[in-house]
Amino acid sequence: xxxxxxxxxxxxxxxxxxxxxxxxxxxxxxxxxxxxxxxxxxxxxxxxxxxxxxxxxxxxxxxxxxxxxxxxxxxxxx
Numbered sequence: 001x002x003x004x005x006x007x008x009x010x011x012x013x014x015x016x017x018x019x020x021x022x023x024x025x026x027x028x029x030x031x032x033x034x035x036x037x038x039x040x041x042x043x044x045x046x047x048x049x050x051x052x053x054x055x056x057x058x059x060x061x062x063x064x065x066x067x068x069x070x071x072x073x074x075x076x077x078x
Contacts, residue, residue, distance in 0.1 A: 006047050009056040036065055038072055 044067065046068070054061050063069050 003047065006051075007036075007042070028042065032064075034073065034076070035069075037076075038063070038069055041072070 039047075041049075050063075053066075
């Protein structure tokens with residue numbers, strides 16, 4: 001699996017967990033562009049670490065609350 005496929009898998013697997021019966025496709029349609037940009041800049045090592053965190057923490061994992069994401073977000077132009 002290449003980096004782009006891995007990023008897409010990480011994005012959509014997490015959003016798919018948050019789907020509800022009332023809005024089955026809404027979660028997949030609205031991926032935050034900032035989160036997608038964050039995932040796209042991850043190194044292969046960071047992608048592995050991220051997927052381990054997602055696997056171990058399950059639904060309690062939220063990328064927007066991670067140290068890496070918040071640090072990266074501070075460096076991005078508004």
